[in-house]
Every structure is written in structure tokens, then in C-alpha cells.
Amino acid sequence: MPKTCLPLGRDLHHHPHHHAHRRGHAHADVPPDPALRTKALESLLTEMGLVDPAAIDAWVEAYESKIGPRRGAQVVARAWVDAAFKARLLQDATRAIEPFGFLGREAQHIVVLENTPAIHNLVVCTLCSCYPWGLLGLPPRWYKAAPYRARSVIDPRGVLGEFGLVLGDEVEVRVWDSTAEIRYLVLPERPAGTEELSEEELAGLVTRDAMIGIAKVEKGRTA
Amino acid sequence: MNGVHDMGGMHGHGPVAPEDEKHEPLWHAPWEARMLGITRSMTFPKGFNIDRFRHIRELMPPHLYLARSYYDHWYAVCVAALLNGGLATKDEIKSGHAAAGSAKRNDAARADQVWASQKSQGVFTRKVETPPLFAIGQRVRARNINPTEHTRVPRYVRGKVGVVQLHHGGHVFPDTNAHLQGEAPQHLYTVVFSARELWGEDASARDEICADLWESYLDPA
Numbered sequence: 001m002p003k004t005c006l007p008l009g010r011d012l013h014h015h016p017h018h019h020a021h022r023r024g025h026a027h028a029d030v031p032p033d034p035a036l037r038t039k040a041l042e043s044l045l046t047e048m049g050l051v052d053p054a055a056i057d058a059w060v061e062a063y064e065s066k067i068g069p070r071r072g073a074q075v076v077a078r079a080w081v082d083a084a085f086k087a088r089l090l091q092d093a094t095r096a097i098e099p100f101g102f103l104g105r106e107a108q109h110i111v112v113l114e115n116t117p118a119i120h121n122l123v124v125c126t127l128c129s130c131y132p133w134g135l136l137g138l139p140p141r142w143y144k145a146a147p148y149r150a151r152s153v154i155d156p157r158g159v160l161g162e163f164g165l166v167l168g169d170e171v172e173v174r175v176w177d178s179t180a181e182i183r184y185l186v187l188p189e190r191p192a193g194t195e196e197l198s199e200e201e202l203a204g205l206v207t208r209d210a211m212i213g214i215a216k217v218e219k220g221r222t223a
Numbered sequence: 224m225n226g227v228h229d230m231g232g233m234h235g236h237g238p239v240a241p242e243d244e245k246h247e248p249l250w251h252a253p254w255e256a257r258m259l260g261i262t263r264s265m266t267f268p269k270g271f272n273i274d275r276f277r278h279i280r281e282l283m284p285p286h287l288y289l290a291r292s293y294y295d296h297w298y299a300v301c302v303a304a305l306l307n308g309g310l311a312t313k314d315e316i317k318s319g320h321a322a323a324g325s326a327k328r329n330d331a332a333r334a335d336q337v338w339a340s341q342k343s344q345g346v347f348t349r350k351v352e353t354p355p356l357f358a359i360g361q362r363v364r365a366r367n368i369n370p371t372e373h374t375r376v377p378r379y380v381r382g383k384v385g386v387v388q389l390h391h392g393g394h395v396f397p398d399t400n401a402h403l404q405g406e407a408p409q410h411l412y413t414v415v416f417s418a419r420e421l422w423g424e425d426a427s428a429r430d431e432i433c434a435d436l437w438e439s440y441l442d443p444a
Contacts, residue, residue, distance in 0.1 A: 030302075030317055034295045035254040040319030041298065042257055045265055047321045049328035050310060056260030058337040063259065064249060067341075105345040109391065111413075126231030126377055128277050129293065134341075138249055138259075142239050144293040150233035153379060153432050154422055162239045172429040177231065179375045180411055180435035181347040182391060209244050223244070 068137035069208035071102045072185055073223060075112075075135065076211065077203035080190045090114055093185065097135070107134025107183050113176060114187045115213070120171050121186045122160065122213035124152035125178040132183035136208050143212065153177055163214040186213040193219050224371050225378060227285035232379040232422070251292075258294040262301055263340075264332045268308025273345075274401035278373035279303050349408035351393030356410065356438055361387045363414060364444040365436060373401035376440040380432075383420050384444045388433060389413035396437055410438040 030037050045051035075097055079086035089096040093112040097103060103110075110132065113121035125131065126149050131139040142148050151159050156173045160166070167173060176184045188210040194202060207223040209215035230236075250256045279300045280288075288296070305311040315322055332340065357363055367382040368374070375397045394411040415433045418426035 034258075034292070034298060035252060038254040038258050038261070038298060041302065041316065042261055043319040044311060044315055044321060045261065045331075047327070048311070048315075048325065049331055050305075051261055051265040052331045052333055054334035055264035055332045055337055056257060058334040059260040059263040059341075060256045062337060062341060064256075104342045105340075108345045109348065109394075111389065126379075127228055127375060128280065140242060140244070140247060141251065141293070142241055145240065146230055146233075146236040146289060147239045150230040150236050151239070152231075154232045154234075154426075156430060157427070159239055163241050169427075169429070172431065173427070174415075174430070175432045176413075177377065177432060177434045179377060180391075180394060180397075180437070181345070182411075182413070182435050207244055214241075 063138055067104075067134060069135075069206075069211065069223070070203070071100070071137075072132070072135040072208070072211045073203040073206035075100065075102070075185070076187055076206045077199045079112075079187055080202055081199045086187075089187070102134050104134040106130070107132045109182050110135070110185060111182055112185050112187050113174070113213075115189050115216075117189070118170075118172060120160075120167055120173050120213065121184075122152060122156050122173060122175045123178065123184040123186060124149060124175060126150070126153055127177075127179055130178035130181075130183065132185050135183070135185055136211060140208070160214060163209070165215055186211050188217045191217050191219040224281060224373065225369055226281045227288045228281045229378050231377045255292075255294040258297050258301075262297045264337065265301065266310070266328065266331055267304055268310060270403050271304055271308070272400055274373060274395070274397040275403065276300055276304075277397070278401040281373065347395045348391075349393045349395055349406060351408050351410055353410075355390055355412075357387050357390070357412060357441060357443070359387050359390055362444040363387055363412075363441040365414070365434075366440055366442055368440070370398065372398065374398050374440075376436060377434060379421055380414075380416060380434050380436070383416055385414040385416035385420065385434075387412050388415040391435070394437070396439075398437075398439075412436055412438070412441070414441070 046053055079089050085096065089112050093110040097110055115121055129139055129144040131143060148159065153175050156175050157167060178184060204222050205217050207215060210217045280296050283299055302316055306313065312322065362384060364384045365376060365380040389412065391411040393408040395406040396409050399405050399407040413433050414436050415431050418430035418432060419428060421432055
């Protein structure tokens with residue numbers, strides 16, 4: 001059975017029963033299939049009283065039905081229709097978003113970045129995968145993967161091109177690397193011809209991708 | 224540490240693989256949902272924190288870090304935390320069952336605590352007694368430091384000059400917190416670098432890259 005390396009750093013080595021084979025890593029024979037390993041882990045933790053399966057269910061349910069990109073879309077739509085709110089949002093997003101009830105894990109310290117015809121903002125986390133979970137829900141797979149994390153800072157225009165977004169040379173691209181606990185949300189440009197739409201209808205146009213900065217909001221395409 | 228996790232500027236990982244937002248599944252396998260729930264609700268060793276979580280993830284051997292998916296990284300971190308904290312043994316992890324005679328705890332997070340936990344966790348602002356060393360608009364140079372332990376100053380900005388764009392007040396300092404050496408809060412700044420400062424003359428003259436950097440990562444420039 002293949003061995004799985006478990007990371008144990010230098011200062012994590014004091015426990016005598018878990019001596020590493022070589023510096024930095026311990027080895028354990030666990031099944032290669034993550035489904036089996038995860039199932040075994042849940043069983044063990046449940047048996048030991050270190051986890052309550054009902055709490056696992058509740059977290060899953062929270063991300064499946066409560067915490068998702070419709071939250072961020074509500075904030076964006078409000079900013080599009082309410083200039084005073086938009087000003088507060090750009091000044092202090094954490095305080096402006098607080099009344100929505102969206103602050104929470106991975107969304108306690110928020111900065112909102114306004115896209116304009118002159119500046120396009122793009123959010124990444126090169127060091128791990130920091131993401132405004134409380135406003136956008138679960139991060140998409142590509143956001144957490146090496147190609148996006150590696151190239152967004154050195155070749156943002158190339159990366160945007162791979163998402164189908166081509167920006168003119170006259171537009172400044174500003175990339176925000178989430179290296180701390182500040183969570184960034186892009187305020188996309190409001191598409192032309194949407195003056196008649198209600199706030200709720202506008203929110204329906206706002207995609208998650210536009211709030212990360214890899215797409216624009218389009219009038220004819222609902223999220 | 225100068226690990227594989229510090230990916231900014233690397234080549235060779237191929238193109239991004241976008242998924243259509245409308246059709247992208249929330250989970251790509253059922254176990255991912257379980258692993259998320261386990262990580263969010265399990266009892267970690269005393270003092271465990273997000274910076275330690277990130278650091279353990281960084282300690283994955285590079286070939287496994289690259290080969291394994293995101294939630295599988297979480298599995299590795301949770302298991303390492305359990306082993307190191309003495310909460311479980313390798314045999315128990317392998318078998319999925321507690322050793323005979325081990326005591327059962329009764330303090331696991333309950334389902335009715337999940338929402339309050341989600342709302343309250345993750346506040347990292349702290350009071351810092353010293354005034355900020357840098358002002359918005361000031362030129363700063365990211366220090367060329369190469370600690371072998373946890374740090375959040377990416378390699379690609381080290382030694383480079385930027386301008387302070389935002390000041391966020393005091394925030395928990397990951398470099399100490401990850402090693403259970405205290406929160407040691409410092410002023411946190413967003414620093415903006417020109418693409419040419421970071422990547423040379425072939426980069427766009429317009430584009431800019433911002434990074435969030437703690438005060439001790441910076442010198443006046």
C-alpha cells in the first residue's frame with residue numbers, strides 16, 4: 001500500500017510517539033483513496049468524541065444553502081443603486097457590510113475594490129488560497145490550483161485571457177495578493193442598459209467570477 | 224519558509240482550468256464536503272490556530288503538495304495536528320478506530336454551535352500600542368528575509384520597493400502565531416508594487432500588484 005506523508009515540522013516533533021522517519025515528515029500507511037481516508041478519519045474522531053457528525057452536516061449545509069456568492073451579489077447590487085452605500089463600502093467595507101449579516105469566518109476584514117473603465121482589479125492568494133468565503137462561499141477549484149496562484153501576479157493579462165477576458169493596454173490591471181486576513185471583493189462595473197432593473201434583478205446578474213475579477217458582469221447573462 | 228506553497232511568479236504549472244460557474248459543482252466528490260465539515264468542527268490540540276494550519280500545509284513534501292487536491296491538503300493537516308497533539312495515534316488514523324481503552328471526550332462542537340462559530344471566528348485585528356512606522360503613500364522596501372519557519376512575505380516581493388496603499392491597524396502576526404509563540408500583533412499594510420519593479424522591463428508599464436505585509440517585513444525606502 002502506498003505511503004502517505006504527513007507533514008510534521010521541526011517544532012512539531014516533540015511528541016515522542018510520533019517520531020519522524022526523516023526530518024520534517026512522518027509516514028503512515030493510509031489508503032490512497034481520499035474518500036476512504038476521510039471516512040476513516042470521521043469514524044475515528046466520532047468514536048473518540050473529537051467530532052460530532054451532526055456538526056459536520058451543519059457546516060456542509062451552511063455552505064450548500066446559506067453562504068454563497070448571492071451574498072456578495074447583494075452587496076454589489078446595493079452599491080450600484082445606492083451611491084451613499086457605495087461610498088461607505090469603498091471607505092470601510094467591513095462596517096458597510098456588517099448590517100447584511102455576512103461577516104464571519106474568512107470574511108471579518110473586508111476591502112472592496114472598484115472596477116472602472118481605467119482600472120481592473122483581480123484577487124488571488126499566492127501563498128495558500130485565502131478567499132472571502134463569507135461573501136462568495138466555497139472557492140472554485142481553479143482559484144486554489146497552482147496555475148492561477150502562480151501566474152496571476154506575473155501574467156495577469158494572460159490569465160484573464162484564459163478566462164476569456166481580454167483587456168486593452170489602456171486599462172490598468174491591479175492584482176491583490178491576499179497574504180494576510182484581509183479579504184478582497186471586486187465591485188464590478190455596472191453594465192450599460194440596466195437602468196430599469198431593480199436591485200434584486202441587478203443582483204441576479206452579478207457572478208462570483210466578476211467578484212473575483214476574472215470576468216465582467218454582462219446584461220444578458222444571469223448569474 | 225521558501226516552500227512550494229509560495230507560488231507567485233512560477234512558470235510551468237500550465238494554463239488555468241476554468242469551470243463554468245453555472246455548472247460547477249460545489250463539491251467534486253462527496254468526501255470533500257465531509258473533510259470541510261471535519262476541519263471546521265473537530266477538536267484541535269490546545270492553542271492550534273489558522274497560521275499553524277497553514278504552516279503544516281506548507282510542510283507537505285512538494286511532490287505531494289502539487290499532486291494532492293485542496294481538501295486532501297486539509298486531511299493531511301488535520302491528521303498531522305492530531306498526531307502531534309497526541310490526540311490520536313498513527314494506528315488509530317490508519318484503522319479508523321480508537322485504541323482499546325482510550326477515553327472518549329464529550330466536548331466536541333455541536334451542530335447548534337456551528338452558526339455562532341461561523342459568525343464569530345476569524346477576527347484577527349488586535350490593539351498595537353506603538354504608532355505605525357509607515358504612512359500611506361510612503362515608499363517601503365520589503366525586507367530580503369528567508370526564514371525557514373512560517374512567514375507571509377512572498378518571495379517575489381522580497382527586496383522590492385513599493386508604496387503603502389492601505390493601513391489596516393494591528394493584526395495577529397503569523398510568523399509567531401504559527402509556532403505557538405504568541406499573537407505578537409503588528410501594524411499591517413497593503414503595499415502596491417509596479418509590475419516592472421517585480422518582474423522587470425518586459426512587464427506592463429501600467430499594471431500593479433498589491434500584497435498585505437506586516438510592519439516587520441518592511442524598511443523605509
